[in-house]
Amino acid sequence: MKHIERFLLTLRAENKSVHTLDNYQRDLISFVMFYFQQMNNQAWSMQDLMADPQVLDWRGVDVGMVKSYVMSQVQSGLGARSLARHLSTLRSFFQFLISEGIVSANPAKLVKAPKQPQPLPKSLDIDQTNQLLEQPVETWQAIRNQAIFELLYSAGLRVSELVGLDLSPGLDGLDSGQIQVLGKGKKMRLALVGAKAQQAMQAWLKVRFQKAKPEETAVFVNQRGSRLSVRSIQQQLDQRAIEAGIVSKMSPHRLRHACATHVLESSGDLRAVQELLGHANLSTTQIYTKLDMQHLAQVYDQTHPRARKNK
Template structure:
């Protein structure tokens, strides 16, 4: 019998699933989780009852509501459901959530002594693809950073964008940068930033970024509140927010006429990619970006190889063109 796509219903009339969602609510799980888990379980049960794993006699209207035989469901049924959803083109993140919903639901049934095993426990979630970061080539980066400066905001923004690109900072690290100790070693070409996990690191600042920062610091006192320690401030004299940096970068991108969507994180990626392309020193890039694990930084080697493959395909006379 052919299988239908799971229902998009956000609720269920199955009493066991309703009891589980009630338990999620008691645990103060978010309304979003309650809604999604309830829908995920309803979709799984709908698939199970209409598929080859469900008892033939339950293939009738109202069977989802009446179903109680959770012990009959095995790991093969769970894998079949995930395989079905993969064929539908459902993203791995959603599949992982649906598997999590099944695991949590069966833990709930185990605690209530309704079942003897959790059929979802031994099933692995589909592997999450690790997307390559979208970098920016050197020419486009230069075009972005060499726009004319007309206002004090332009001077500030230039310092922000140069710093994001030069030091490979996260946008939150840039927004959170303080005059001291943040810029205590600026003269030596370093800024001190507070990264993820409250880890402090020194990030390198190139000559262009140093000059942009010095230009901003000359006029900062005219804008900032007297007791404000943030390096970058808004028109009210208070710390410049992450969202404001993104909006200003959007405006800068439009002014530069770049044929691409820009983000602060993309400038960080550009920094890492350009340094790695020139040096090949993965450990140095790891230190610069503040990655706790080298495996996180290794994604840039994939990006570098991807760039190499593109250049090879375009330039080598006997290259096999890739799709």
């Protein structure tokens, strides 16, 4: 245990936070208890380890033992983020041991951290979306914001695509229900625009030419007549959510997710959603199948006569 104590002293001298030091200590003690359990085929407590005179031979720790430790933590239900932290702790500790001349290799470096689970995107149901979009439009900023929110939801745009949208060639096909946006990888793509979004855009364009600087090419401008920023859109969306009585945190990306989710729920066509969102790979779009199944499971539980639990 003396090497762990020296390691923690070194970290303290580097002004690591108390929280970080506590995590390192817990992670290393967890590994040490696993080590002795493997070597002696018995469970050890912290008190046992502090009282036992036996010194752990860190040179005996190999890649196989680190992998076994990770697997034991997986089986105990430790989350992916915590597992990644445990591995990071071991890597740092073994680098310290190498610098001290205690070991010659870092076995934890050869063990990959488990993949972080991909979180399901937070969406809005159709009622919430309508609630957000059907608010009074009385000022020129509200007319602009209505066009922004309708376009994010209708076309499933990334907020960066919307901010970068220019009058030409962006809006050349608006009357036919299409716009051109610059997507990821600097690739131009066509995005579909529904009737409500077209109406909102036409209303905004009438105002926009009065508010924008003569040389400005951006579709959406701020009160100074210059291109609107992502931060401004987030602020305007936060305000609209408050006005609509939506208590959950809103973001432009949630409107993009809502577009994809609602289309998939209605059509079941994953390829169409891929094209709609401008995903290069279908695997990126497949997360929406989880959302769709989640929705299906909720509907099933609520409506199927043999699915409802007795209360």
